[in-house]
Amino acid sequence: xxxxxxxxxxxxxxxxALAIGGAGGGRAAAQAPAGSAPQQGPPAASGAxxxxxxxxxxxxxxxxxxxxxxxxxxxxxxxxxxxRAAADMPTLSLLGGYMRxxxxxxxxxxxxxxxxxxxxxxxxxxxxRTRLDLQWPIYxxxxxxxxxxxxRSEVTAADKDxxxxxxxxxxxxxxxxxxxxxxKESMRVVGEALGLVxxxxxxxxxxxxxxxxxxxxxxxxxxxxxxxxxxxxxxRNMHDVAEADLRRVTGLAPEVxxxxxxxxxxxxxxxxxxxxxxxxxxxxxxERQALQARVDAIGERRTAVAAGLKPTIALAAGFDxxxxxxxxxxxxxxxxxxxxVGVNVAWPLWDGGRVKADVTEVSANQRAMEQRLAEFDSVxxxxxxxxxxxxxxxxxxxxxxxxxxxSAAEAARVVSERFKAGLVTNTEVLxxxxxxLVAQFDRTRALASTRLAEARLDRALGR
Numbered sequence: 001x002x003x004x005x006x007x008x009x010x011x012x013x014x015x016x017a018l019a020i021g022g023a024g025g026g027r028a029a030a031q032a033p034a035g036s037a038p039q040q041g042p043p044a045a046s047g048a049x050x051x052x053x054x055x056x057x058x059x060x061x062x063x064x065x066x067x068x069x070x071x072x073x074x075x076x077x078x079x080x081x082x083x084r085a086a087a088d089m090p091t092l093s094l095l096g097g098y099m100r101x102x103x104x105x106x107x108x109x110x111x112x113x114x115x116x117x118x119x120x121x122x123x124x125x126x127x128x129r130t131r132l133d134l135q136w137p138i139y140x141x142x143x144x145x146x147x148x149x150x151x152r153s154e155v156t157a158a159d160k161d162x163x164x165x166x167x168x169x170x171x172x173x174x175x176x177x178x179x180x181x182x183x184k185e186s187m188r189v190v191g192e193a194l195g196l197v198x199x200x201x202x203x204x205x206x207x208x209x210x211x212x213x214x215x216x217x218x219x220x221x222x223x224x225x226x227x228x229x230x231x232x233x234x235x236r237n238m239h240d241v242a243e244a245d246l247r248r249v250t251g252l253a254p255e256v257x258x259x260x261x262x263x264x265x266x267x268x269x270x271x272x273x274x275x276x277x278x279x280x281x282x283x284x285x286x287e288r289q290a291l292q293a294r295v296d297a298i299g300e301r302r303t304a305v306a307a308g309l310k311p312t313i314a315l316a317a318g319f320d321x322x323x324x325x326x327x328x329x330x331x332x333x334x335x336x337x338x339x340x341v342g343v344n345v346a347w348p349l350w351d352g353g354r355v356k357a358d359v360t361e362v363s364a365n366q367r368a369m370e371q372r373l374a375e376f377d378s379v380x381x382x383x384x385x386x387x388x389x390x391x392x393x394x395x396x397x398x399x400x401x402x403x404x405x406x407s408a409a410e411a412a413r414v415v416s417e418r419f420k421a422g423l424v425t426n427t428e429v430l431x432x433x434x435x436x437l438v439a440q441f442d443r444t445r446a447l448a449s450t451r452l453a454e455a456r457l458d459r460a461l462g463r
Contacts, residue, residue, distance in 0.1 A: 047256060047257070048256065048257040048258075048259060049252065049256055049257070049258060049259070050259045050260075050261050051177070051246075051250070051258060051259070051260055051261065052261045052262060053173075053174060053177050053262055056173045056174075056176070056177045056246065056249070056250055057169075057170050057173045057174065057177075059173075059250035059251060059252070060169050060170070060172065060173035060176075060249045060250050060251075061166060061169055061170070061173075062251070063249070063250060063251030064165070064169045066165050066168070066169065067162065067165050067166060067169060069165075070158070070161045070162045070164075070165045071162055073158050073161065074155070074158040074159055074161070074162055076158075077151070077154045077155045077157075077158040078155050078158075080151045080154065080155075081148065081151040081152055081155055083151075084144065084147045084148040084150075084151040085144075085148050087137070087144045087147070087148075088137065088140070088144040088145070088148075089136075090134055090135065090136035090315075091134070091135050091136075092132070092133070092134050093132075093133045093134075093135075094130070094131075094132055094133075095129075095130065095131040095132075095133055096129065096130045096131075097128075097129045097130075098126070098127065098128055098129075099127040099129075100125055100126060100127070101124075101125050101127060102125065103123050103125055104121070104123050105123070106119055106121060106122050106123050107119070107120045107121040108120060118330070119330065119332075120330045120331070121330070121331055122324075122331060122332060122333060124323075124324050124331070124332075124333045126323075126333075127322075127323070127324065128322060128323045128335075129320070129322040129323075130320070130321045130322065131318050131319065131320045131321075131322075132318060132319040133316075133317075133318045134315070134316065134317040134318060135314060135315075135316055136314060136315040136316075137312060137313070137314045138313050138314060138315050139311075139312065139313040140307070140312050141307045141310035141311065141312065142303065142304070142307055142310075143304045143307045143308075143310075143312075144304075146300045146301070146303040146304035146307070147300070147301070147304045149300040150296075150297045150298075150299075150300035150301045150304065151297075153293045153294070153296040153297035153300060154293070154294070154297045156289075156290075156293040157289075157290040157291075157293035157294045157297065158290075160286040160287070160289045160290035160293060161286075161290055163286035164286045164287050164290065167286065167459055167462065167463070168459075169249075170459070171455055171456065171458075171459045172249055173249050173250065174451075174452075174455040175452065175455065176242070176245045176246040176248075176249045176250075177246060177260075177262070178262075178264070178448060178451040178452060178455070179242040179245060179246070179448075180239070180242040180243055180245075180246050180258075180260060181260055181262050181263070181264055181448075181451075182242070182264065182444065182445075182447075182448040183235070183238050183239035183241075183242040183243075184239060184260065185264055185444050185447070185448075186235045186238065186239070186441070186444055187232070187235045187236060187239055189437065189440045189441060189444055190228065190231050190232045190235045190437075191232065192440070193228055193231075193433065193436070193437040193440070194225070194228040194229065194232055196412075196433050196436075197221065197224055197225045197228050197433065198225065200221055200416070200429060200430075200433065201218070201221045201222065201225055203419075203420065204217055204218050204221050204426060205218055212422065213426065217426040220426060220427070220430065221426065221430065224430050224433075224434075243258060246258065264444070264447035264448060264451060265398075265447055266451075271388065271391060271392060271395075274384065274385060274388055277384050277388060277457075277460075277461060278380075278381060278384050280461045280462070281380055281383075281384050281460055281461045281462060282377070282380065283462075284461055284462030284463065285380065285460075285461075285462040286462060287376065288373070288376055288377070288380070291369065291372060291373040291376060292373060294369055295366060295369045295370055295373060298362060298365050298366040298369055299366055301362050302359060302362040302363055302366060305355065305358045305359050305362050306355070306359050308348070308351070308354070308355035308358065309348055309351070309355050310347075311345055311346065311347035312345070312346050312347075313343065313344070313345050314343070314344045314346075315341075315342075315343055315344075316340075316341070316342050316343070316344055317339070317340065317341045317342070318339065318340050319337065319338075319339045320337065320338045320339070320340075321335060321336070321337045322335070322336065322338075323335045323336070324336070325337070325338055380460075383460050384460050384461070387453065387456050387457040387460045388457065390449075390453040390456065390457075391450070391453035391454060391456075391457050393453075394446060394449040394450035394452075394453045395450055397442075397446035397449065397450075398443065398446045398447060398450060400446075401439065401442045401443035401445075401446040402443060404439040404442055404443070405436070405439040405440055405442075405443050407439075408432070408435045408436040408438075408439040408440075409436055409439075411432050411435065411436075412429075412432040412433055412435070412436045415428055415429050415432040416429055416432070
């Protein structure tokens with residue numbers, strides 16, 4: 001029985017410190033993608049800093065590389081809108097060239113008696129040409145407009161990706177923050193338990209010196225003290241790991257001392273009905289909004305691709321300055337200018353099925369994105385239900401653990417008094433103290449689980 005209890009206390013000591021720290025996997029794990037541009041906040045100076053939960057979240061957002069990556073993607077998507085919109089604008093190009101040709105026999109018309117022959121086609125091997133060219137697509141059957149709308153939907157999706165990343169970082173910061181608070185509370189509990197064992201050891205030694213107890217009773221208490229010291233070392237290690245994790249998330253340097261301004265136990269939060277929570281999640285989850293925006297973007301791309309077999313009309317104009325200018329007759333080795341204005345119509349009548357295949361591909365991609373959106377909705381219903389149940393169970397566990405601590409503390413006090421009166425054995429005192437330590441760890445773990453469940457519920461609702 002004592003062996004089982006000691007194994008449990010060792011397990012609980014580790015679990016209490018990691019109750020939050022090990023629960024932040026999946027989306028909330030902050031990863032710095034290779035090549036991403038970090039959005040760094042101001043570097044932390046050496047010294048000390050007092051952190052509240054909002055402070056930790058703010059520092060984490062400013063130090064996040066992931067948010068920097070998604071903001072860069074958002075900027076790229078915004079630039080894509082400008083690129084798509086510019087496709088409907090005229091383009092003005094300056095062209096130039098030189099071409100060397102072989103010598104040819106000149107062609108000339110004989111003149112009169114006193115008039116020299118007129119050269120109609122001279123030998124000009126050096127050909128120079130410059131042109132100012134204007135191209136303006138004035139009608140594209142909706143291609144350009146559809147691509148621009150698609151790009152704007154991608155900007156909306158990229159903006160929602162930034163919001164999603166922000167929510168993940170907020171959860172990760174809350175997880176790391178409460179992990180450190182839990183670790184500190186675990187150290188306090190272990191310290192109090194060690195103090196109880198030390199006090200009991202003094203009593204046992206005094207009673208042994210008085211001849212009331214055998215030496216083996218002292219050895220039993222000393223063994224229990226050593227076990228408590230081992231648990232204290234484990235709690236300290238878990239505290240250091242939690243602090244290092246919080247430094248990673250918030251970007252605080254190792255030389256900055258961290259003081260936490262928070263307590264695990266707080267006022268009970270309201271827990272709305274499931275239907276209301278689900279409605280809030282559907283309206284607030286940025287991931288869902290990003291998926292919907294990408295469905296719209298693919299739909300606009302389908303419209304643009306389908307217009308591939310429709311006619312396009314473009315305005316063309318140019319100004320040429322060439323030597324020789326082929327538009328000037330007769331041809332001469334002189335610089336001459338000319339201009340042209342025209343309207344071009346292009347209507348692809350047959351492309352071997354390329355447009356049809358492209359439309360099929362885009363349509364399939366759109367259906368795939370719609371299925372992903374439907375899958376997200378089904379998972380969201382379960383996630384909200386799970387987070388609500390976790391939060392409700394954690395609050396109930398606090399009440400039960402509080403009763404457990406109260407009963408265990410009173411039992412330990414009574415057993416200690418009875419031991420001093422010689423009515424119970426040393427083993428019963430140690431067992432009562434062990435039960436109190438387990439109860440305190442149970443309550444610490446329940447408090448930590450409540451904080452984590454609350455943060456996860458907020459994340460599930462898109463807050």
